[in-house]
Structures are given as C-alpha cells and as structure tokens.
Amino acid sequence: MGRMKKRMIATAMVAIMSISLVPAAFAADPQEQKLESVISHSERWVDSNKKVEITEYDLGDGFTAIETVLDEYNVGLTRNSGTKTQEKTVEIKNGTSVAATITVSGTFTYDGKKATVTSYSHSRTVKPGYTETGWGASKGNSGLLNDAYVSAKLTVKQTSTSKSFSKTAEITCSKNGD
Numbered sequence: 001m002g003r004m005k006k007r008m009i010a011t012a013m014v015a016i017m018s019i020s021l022v023p024a025a026f027a028a029d030p031q032e033q034k035l036e037s038v039i040s041h042s043e044r045w046v047d048s049n050k051k052v053e054i055t056e057y058d059l060g061d062g063f064t065a066i067e068t069v070l071d072e073y074n075v076g077l078t079r080n081s082g083t084k085t086q087e088k089t090v091e092i093k094n095g096t097s098v099a100a101t102i103t104v105s106g107t108f109t110y111d112g113k114k115a116t117v118t119s120y121s122h123s124r125t126v127k128p129g130y131t132e133t134g135w136g137a138s139k140g141n142s143g144l145l146n147d148a149y150v151s152a153k154l155t156v157k158q159t160s161t162s163k164s165f166s167k168t169a170e171i172t173c174s175k176n177g178d
C-alpha cells in the first residue's frame with residue numbers, strides 16, 4: 001500500500017508541476033511584450049493570384065514598423081493543393097528615418113493535409129546609428145497544431161540613446177494554403 005501511495009503522490013506532483021510551468025514556457029520575450037498598436041492597414045488583390053497587404057505599427061518611443069506582405073498563389077488540381085510564395089518586408093523607422101529592414105520570403109507547397117517549406121531566404125539591413133544586438137531565423141513545416149513558417153527576428157539598439165527594440169518578420173502557410 002505504501003508503494004502505491006508514493007506513486008500516486010509522485011503522479012500528482014508531476015501533474016501539478018506540468019500545469020504550473022506551462023505559462024512560463026509560453027511567456028513572450030520582454031522586448032516582444034511591448035504593445036504594438038496598428039496605425040493603418042490595407043490590402044488589395046493585384047490579380048486573381050496575387051495579394052498585397054500593408055500594415056503600419058506604432059512600436060513606441062518614436063519607432064514605427066511598416067510591414068509589406070506579398071502573397072502569390074498557384075492553385076493545383078484541387079482547391080486545397082498548390083504552391084504559395086510569400087514575402088514580408090518589415091521596415092523599422094525612427095520618425096521618418098529608416099533604422100532597419102527585415103525581409104523573409106519562402107515558397108510553400110500544400111495539399112490539404114500538410115504544408116511544406118520548399119525554399120526560403122531571410123536578410124536584414126541595419127542603418128548607421130544603430131547596432132544589431134540580436135538576429136535569429138528559423139523555419140518549419142506544418143504539424144498537428146502549427147502552420148509551415150519562415151521567421152526572422154532582429155534586435156537593434158540606437159547608439160545615441162541606447163533604446164533597444166525587437167521585431168519579428170514571419171510568413172506562414174496552412175495545410176490549405178491560407
């Protein structure tokens with residue numbers, strides 16, 4: 001009986017610890033916790049297979065970001081299959097001056113069951129007066145709970161004020177091409 005009681009207590013402890021640690025695992029990077037408010041957003045279809053979206057964000061401290069996303073679709077034999085090419089450029093500005101630019105692009109295939117990254121690239125440019133303090137990029141194919149993606153995160157510090165900010169550019173494709 002003592003052995004069974006120990007197993008039950010151990011199982012209960014593991015369950016409690018698992019539940020209590022979940023919020024910490026999903027906590028955002030402190031730089032990313034700053035609220036970004038949308039200043040403006042527009043989107044339009046250039047033709048039946050190509051869409052452009054432009055969104056401007058207020059990053060705080062006089063910084064803004066302009067995201068431009070270009071989606072191009074090549075639908076396969078069924079509606080839920082084909083290829084999607086996507087490019088996102090994020091231009092980070094301090095007032096009217098460009099501080100940094102991040103670009104990610106990729107081509108995805110999708111078939112209604114999964115999405116796969118078939119090619120990708122990422123780049124960044126940091127203008128004089130700013131220092132890159134962090135850069136990271138990743139990619140992944142779709143899974144049970146996630147879309148295929150290409151992502152790049154840039155952290156920059158303004159040399160004159162030591163103000164620091166981070167911005168992530170990410171493109172995605174669901175199993176249905178969304």
